[in-house]
Amino acid sequence: MSSIKGKAAIVGIGEIPTGRHADKAAIHYGVASARQAIKDSGIHKDDIDFVMPTGAVFNGQFNNDLVTCRLVEELGLKNVKTNAQVFAGGASGSCLVKTAASLIASGVAKNVLCVHAEKLGTGLAGGQAGIDLFSTAGISGEWEVPFGQHYSTIAALSMTRYMHETGATSEDMAAVCVSNRKWAELNPNAFFRKPLTTEEVLASKILATPLHAKMSNMLFDGGSAFVMTSADRAPHLCERPAYLLGESSRVTHFVHSQEKDITRFGWADAGREAFEEAGLSPSDIDVAEIYDSYPIYQLITFEELGFAGRGEGGQMFRNQETCPGGRLPVTTNGGMLSQGHTGAGGGVALVVEAARQLMNKAGERQVPGARFAVETGTGGTYMDSQVTIFGTEIPA
Amino acid sequence: MSIPQIRKPIVNPCAQPFWDATRQGKLMIQKCTDCQTNIFYPRLFCPNCHSEAIEWVESSGRGTVYSYSVVHNNAPSAFIPDLPYVVAIVRLEEGVQMCTNIVGCDPCDVQCDMPVEVTFDAIDEEFTLPKFKPVQSESIQ
Numbered sequence: 001m002s003s004i005k006g007k008a009a010i011v012g013i014g015e016i017p018t019g020r021h022a023d024k025a026a027i028h029y030g031v032a033s034a035r036q037a038i039k040d041s042g043i044h045k046d047d048i049d050f051v052m053p054t055g056a057v058f059n060g061q062f063n064n065d066l067v068t069c070r071l072v073e074e075l076g077l078k079n080v081k082t083n084a085q086v087f088a089g090g091a092s093g094s095c096l097v098k099t100a101a102s103l104i105a106s107g108v109a110k111n112v113l114c115v116h117a118e119k120l121g122t123g124l125a126g127g128q129a130g131i132d133l134f135s136t137a138g139i140s141g142e143w144e145v146p147f148g149q150h151y152s153t154i155a156a157l158s159m160t161r162y163m164h165e166t167g168a169t170s171e172d173m174a175a176v177c178v179s180n181r182k183w184a185e186l187n188p189n190a191f192f193r194k195p196l197t198t199e200e201v202l203a204s205k206i207l208a209t210p211l212h213a214k215m216s217n218m219l220f221d222g223g224s225a226f227v228m229t230s231a232d233r234a235p236h237l238c239e240r241p242a243y244l245l246g247e248s249s250r251v252t253h254f255v256h257s258q259e260k261d262i263t264r265f266g267w268a269d270a271g272r273e274a275f276e277e278a279g280l281s282p283s284d285i286d287v288a289e290i291y292d293s294y295p296i297y298q299l300i301t302f303e304e305l306g307f308a309g310r311g312e313g314g315q316m317f318r319n320q321e322t323c324p325g326g327r328l329p330v331t332t333n334g335g336m337l338s339q340g341h342t343g344a345g346g347g348v349a350l351v352v353e354a355a356r357q358l359m360n361k362a363g364e365r366q367v368p369g370a371r372f373a374v375e376t377g378t379g380g381t382y383m384d385s386q387v388t389i390f391g392t393e394i395p396a
Numbered sequence: 397m398s399i400p401q402i403r404k405p406i407v408n409p410c411a412q413p414f415w416d417a418t419r420q421g422k423l424m425i426q427k428c429t430d431c432q433t434n435i436f437y438p439r440l441f442c443p444n445c446h447s448e449a450i451e452w453v454e455s456s457g458r459g460t461v462y463s464y465s466v467v468h469n470n471a472p473s474a475f476i477p478d479l480p481y482v483v484a485i486v487r488l489e490e491g492v493q494m495c496t497n498i499v500g501c502d503p504c505d506v507q508c509d510m511p512v513e514v515t516f517d518a519i520d521e522e523f524t525l526p527k528f529k530p531v532q533s534e535s536i537q
Contacts, residue, residue, distance in 0.1 A: 135472035141406035144495045148475040153483040156465035164508040208465040257485045257495035
């Protein structure tokens with residue numbers, strides 16, 4: 001266990017709608033969401049001393065711009081000591097949080113701005129270009145790509161084995177998609193907001209057995225940002241800061257087919273340690289922002305963290321316990337499945353949503369009185385299991 | 397007609413003996429002579445104990461299907477001509493596992509834990525890929 005508990009908090013958030021905006025440059029997503037987050041934080045822009053952009057994969061030149069301090073200049077931040085990229089694919093949100101908190105806890109930084117900006121919607125040549133890009137990003141060019149492995153088969157392999165071991169069904173998978181969509185209906189920044197039914201999910205074409213098209217995500221443009229500061233400063237800036245209470249993680253593979261258990265990954269150990277550090281248990285959690293690029297990962301994480309028994313998570317989604325009004329709100333922005341997948345942004349959006357719920361700024365989809373949130377992130381082909389717990393108060 | 401570039405393994409030089417062997421119809425893995433761990437994919441040193449005392453050994457080529465999926469739609473461009481095809485993770489008797497394709501049977505007949513054995517698919521002059529077929533299969537692939 002580290003000493004990070006209760007040392008730092010998210011005090012400001014910003015996000016622009018996920019979608020397709022051909023008329024907007026990538027830098028706009030970063031600058032607009034960062035400006036919102038700074039304003040939301042109540043911290044003067046010139047008091048931001050550390051900037052961490054995460055990675056953009058749609059374009060290498062733009063990513064180089066992020067690395068070489070473009071955000072600092074475009075935002076007119078006069079007193080930034082360091083701009084450094086923290087990028088771990090879908091785990092970027094979680095990694096940004098623990099990096100920022102550590103910098104603040106040690107005194108190396110005072111006010112940290114974390115930013116995501118991406119154009120996977122209009123920044124690529126078309127639908128097939130997205131499939132081809134994601135057919136190789138993070139997938140071994142020697143041991144997997146030559147066999148036709150791509151992101152659909154990655155998810156499908158976990159689904160097949162998990163369903164084989166637990167008896168879970170395609171209806172369980174569909175119920176996760178339906179639950180996320182119900183939250184997205186209440187999220188003005190989400191792309192997919194029309195109601196979704198289990199029948200519609202199961203009627204959609206099969207991509208790779210047993211994965212249906214409407215269990216898959218689509219790539220879009222997007223941007224989001226958050227500001228973190230010390231726990232001492234936080235209450236002066238923000239009525240309900242989102243304090244970092246606990247975090248842990250595990251790295252379990254690079255080459256997906258080297259993973260020991262594609263139905264569990266490292267979630268159980270990471271979750272147990274994060275909860276122990278926070279001094280909380282799953283029953284204390286008011287809102288669970290669980291990474292959902294595909295429903296299988298949301299189900300696996302949900303169970304391995306202890307919110308349901310092995311193979312029993314699907315029932316909670318089918319019973320709508322995870323939906324608006326349910327007893328355990330899950331992935332309340334609609335996730336990558338319904339808000340939209342924006343590369344590293346899917347995970348950053350979940351960090352922002354966790355903070356938004358705790359800060360009581362979630363509008364129509366606010367979980368009343370939310371005090372404790374868990375956020376999870378995972379990158380590449382689900383190479384790591386990142387668990388982060390936030391709270392509006394710091395338990396003993 | 398030459399195959400698309402992404403279908404060719406991007407070879408880490410330390411793995412060259414693996415690809416030379418598949419061209420000869422052999423599935424070679426590595427074994428650490430210090431800690432006795434079987435190693436796949438090929439490395440320069442043992443990932444278990446970091447010893448450089450590793451040697452190449454021939455695998456029995458037998459294993460089971462840990463998981464699989466039959467691809468029907470939205471495959472990467474270079475694999476569209478193969479549809480439908482089966483991607484799988486096979487666990488070899490030696491305790492290592494690898495990504496591969498299941499061939500030599502109807503894709504509908506593939507099941508988790510199914511016993512399989514290696515077969516070799518020469519995709520061009522340079523590369524032969526190790527694929528797996530059901531043990532009782534009499535189909536030609």
